[in-house]
Amino acid sequence: MAGGPGWVIVSVEALATPIESGWVARLGAAVRQEFRAEVLVPAVADPILGSPGCAVPGCVRSSRYAGLCPAHLGRWRKAGRPDRHGWVKTADPEVMGYRPLHSCLVPDCGFGQHRYRLCYRHSHAWDKAGRPAVDRWKPDVAGTPAAVCAIPGCALWAELDAGWCHSHHRRWRLRGCPSAAEFIAYCASYGEDRFDLRPLAPQLRLEIGYALQCRVDANRTRTTPRSIKPLLDHLVASGAESLLERPLAEWLAGLPAAASVNTPRAFLGYAIECLLDLRDGTGWDSEYQRDVWRLRRLGVSGHDGAKLDFTAVHPVWLRELAKRWCRWRMSCGVGLGQLRSDRLALVRLSQFTPGLASSSGPDALDRAALEAYLARLAVEIPHPKTRSAEIGCVTGFLHAVRQHRWASLPAEAQLYPSDQPRRDETPAPRAIPEFVMGQLESPANLDRISDPRIRLLVEVLIRTGLRIGDATRLALDCLVRDPQGAVYLRYRNHKMRRDAVVPIDDELTAMIQTQQERTRQRFPTAAVLLPRSSANPDGRLPIPTATFHLQLGQWLETCGVTDELGQPAYVTAHQFRHTAATRWINHEVPQEVVRRLLDHTSHTMTAVYARLADTTIREQWERAQKINIRGEPVDITVDGPLADGEWMKQNLARAKMALPNGYCGLPLQKSCPHANACLTCPLFITTAEFLPQHRKQLDDTRALISRAQTDGHTRLAEMNRTVETNLLTIIATLETDQRDCRCAAADSETCCGKESSDAP
Template sequence: MPRLRHAKCRRLGVAGFIGAFGDLTGWAATSTTARREVRTEVMSFAAYAIVRCQVPVDVDFVVASGCRWGIYIRDAYPEQATEFDEQAASLGFCSKETGRMWSYLAKICIIAGTAPGELSPGQYQQARTALHDGIVEVRGYRPKSLSTPLFGLDALMFHRGQAPAPDIRRRWTGRPANEVEWKDLAARGPQLVATMRRYLAQCALSLQPSSVTLFDTTLRQFAAHLLAADPPVSCVAEVAREHIESFKTVLATRPGYRGKMLSKTTRGMRLGHLHTFFSRITEWNYSDVPARIPVYVTDRPRLDKPLPKFLDDAQAVAFMNAARQLPDPLDRLIVTVLARTGMRRGELLGLTVDAVVQIGTGYWLRTPVGKMHTDRYIPLHPQLKDLLDEWITTRPRWQSSPLLLTERGRPIPPTRVDKAVQKAASAARLGHVHPHQLRHTLATQAINRGMSLEAIAALLGHRDLSMTMVYARIADRTVADEYFAVTKKVESLYAASQPAVLPAEAAGPAMRVLRAEATKRLLGNGYCARPLELDCRYETICESCTMFFTTIEHRPTIQAQRNDADAKGQTGRRDVYDNLLKRLDDTPA
């Protein structure tokens, strides 16, 4: 009986569709409002025909119709739907998330008029943008239920080869709302913007993209400040010292992206960018340049030079024990790599799946080109090698991205690394720990255990030893240990009721070396004042050497040596000793 009822509904749907629209051409020519007012069975047949015939549908109807497009596309392409589900599961999406992603993919396919497996990257991007904008327009705001599935769908479709590379962050969180774009600034100051963008284009040819991005942000902020001045500055040649001073005030008072005031480091970076900008365009002989460079080196705030923050041995043990207990394998891998290698956060994010290489009998980790524009090899600890092998084994091999660390098919952002480190720190009850502290911790542990500065510099990827010398200051802990060991013995001397003699070992190794050196240079009748770097090839002419000096306590020895020389008829030696005795007698005590 139910099957007869369904068959009757289908017949009524077909008849109603033909009677109302004739065919799909007539249906497409009808208004969205008229199409939505038809009976349910007519709407169902129209959706079925659209999917089977792959007819593109306008965005307004797809958004407003309420049709269950995911079911229609799944019924039409069951094998493609199964493959999609398996791929989403391998990236870590649950069934509920996969269903929502499929629902939006179905709408994208309806707008593009094609099957899920036949979407090209261009078609996907165009239809996805239209769907996103259409939903926002209908609802009047950007719903979270829209952003989350589309964010995951972008990554999945990229690995399928049907979408461009996804952003690391969501677009609406990457930049504050008050940041202006170049196109808005160009309408108000075309010559000013043209000079700045010409400069940025040249920087892009020789600098890292991340550096160019920072320059871009600084110049956009500065251009917006100049155009808002009274009167507005229309070109770079009009920039004067007063504009730099007012911009410094703005930097010192404006809040940052997280609501806090800009740090000295950020303000100094911005002013450094401007100084470099004016210096370079002057050197490059641009026509749009001021008469003199308006930014001075003294404009940059003087920065403090604190010692690097690191975890001491007890804290490091607690931290690593907590890291091994983290339930998420990605968290464990992130923390272990940072702690065992001393890598920078950016270097960690740039690791690729082929980063582990074997050299001889050992395994090494190849770091990507990063902050210092160089790469290096870091020896791999066996535990870290096992973690990396386990991670690479479980990583879906069909992914298009060569990056080692991905989550749900998307490159992880820097904040994901921060959260992993903080999870281990919270579990160890250490408070706030930043990923760079693990780098400082490894270097401090290494130098306090005898590793040379050259080896530490090679391990950390420092360009020169001046960057590594800061860890030598931390190594004063070794001096402190010896100091307190000696102090304890000295305190026992002060606390005694009767004077006591300190044991020989109380002097410490440095003082024992000094005492041995002094004893070695003590002569039988005086001392040798010759510097250590000036060697002496003689053994019997010390008393006539200009470096020799003696004191009254050695007079008996010198008198005996004088008498011995006189008895043996050695007049030369006797005269030397006579002169020494006369000098001692003439010298006041």
């Protein structure tokens, strides 16, 4: 009897008995017909319930070991275990139970062989004829029977009254004369693994069938008959009528050793979860009242087994407010990671606030209680950044309760900005030191990454600075080109919930194209570039970030990566993002460009990542050449132990003694003998950024000289001619330097001698 695609259904008639009302009736209605059978035989190479096909070309059976079916496995062992890859190419694909049955040797006779390779009738006739040579014996042949054997693929004539050929009739009798549908299914699946649910109680049989149905519908985890047979045997021995009659913990505690391995335990838990979903329902109506939310029931995908456990939040009134707040946060699109932080913050609020766990209402949450909570939090969580995040969660909770009037909190039940811990203004940079990066980028070390997906991820993180969560979820068609043919990597910025692109080089493009080909070959319908290798039969799921973190740590250990002190280096995936940004900044990429490359919303975010190295800062300072009033370069190169001190002095003077058109180079401790006459002062220093002011002052000076000469003020004209001469020298020198500067194409406002206005 045919069922779903690729299924062989056995003894469906056994379920013709009436099903009880209530829960069992609902269960029976939910189980599709193909999963109601007492014996389920998955099709060969079924991605969830079956096993891969035998490696011998033409063999129709599934593999058991080493890619071979039991029959070919025995033949291979008997042949002395030669190289399997070469042996399977020449092996006979026909095996017992699937080999075509031979007909009688008498020409035109279609009955199966009985004795002497003759059918039953001709074997007796041959005896009576004295057993002549068969090739010269010409007995009578009956006309063609009305039907051939009922077994699909068998072309022999049917005998007797059951509709089978001689061989299948004998096998049918040995099987106890089952129904035609059951026997046909048995023959079609001869030698294959099967889920034999006949020994189970009727309700338990339905429950296992429903769990298998859910496995197939989820299209995730492979569950073969052999993998859960120890569990089915234990259920039979337990005498249980239903999986729901005992808690999961009790079931797990009673499993024998054979059923205590991962697959049977996981399937048992999965089956109970599916049954509870069916019995209790899903969605907020059924889940909100629980103290442990299974997020799968609330439509949160991509997080297998994720839960929010509120049982540690005390008292009950605070727990109900916490659940209401988290439900509202989920409706606003807050991610699972933040929800877990919110829940943990409220757990600590209930634990760290004296008397709160035993209180009867929100009145206990006054300012004194919050101050006690803050004091305890400072002891338990000394790190300012972590503590600040906790306080932020509690602040948001109190604000939401008051805003939505979920409860009547005391007026003083609130936290203020001053309650936040003081944090370092300039936290330590998180970029990976170049000493370590040199080891990570070594071709020899990169070649030690065996998984090509992990190798590509490392390259993407180093070259683009993507977040690991965005990199693992790259689409298969992630490469785009602009009209000029330049290649960009298109990705989804999941944190900001928008699409973004980043330019990439030809080498990374080639790596991605190679991975695209690998993915298409293994998963023709895949939509992700880096599919996970397990529990992913159709390739729709990306590689988990946890897999990358695990393999990154193993790779660092294998390569023996150390820091400058010789200690094992600790590297996280997110540090590659900090490193990329810091490298771009130190290669003089404008901060606005870095912001766009990182797809940040503000420069403040970029400033957290991008840090100028001390060497880059000094190089920029030395590049901004200064000249004095005679147009001569000022020697600012200082070597020796005082070099850094001289550099800081120059920058301090620039900050404290800036003039409208330059800077004063006089040490701060000395007085100026040229007050109001900077352009005639030998200590005056200027740069090209002040050219517009110099040109304007030159025009004003020439006008002043002309008026002084007209009015007969010779001394005033002579004094300003010195200023005019100095201005002409300064302007000529600065214009020459500006033409030679790498920023000559930009106007003087953005020349390299001037600090960027958007610097962090």
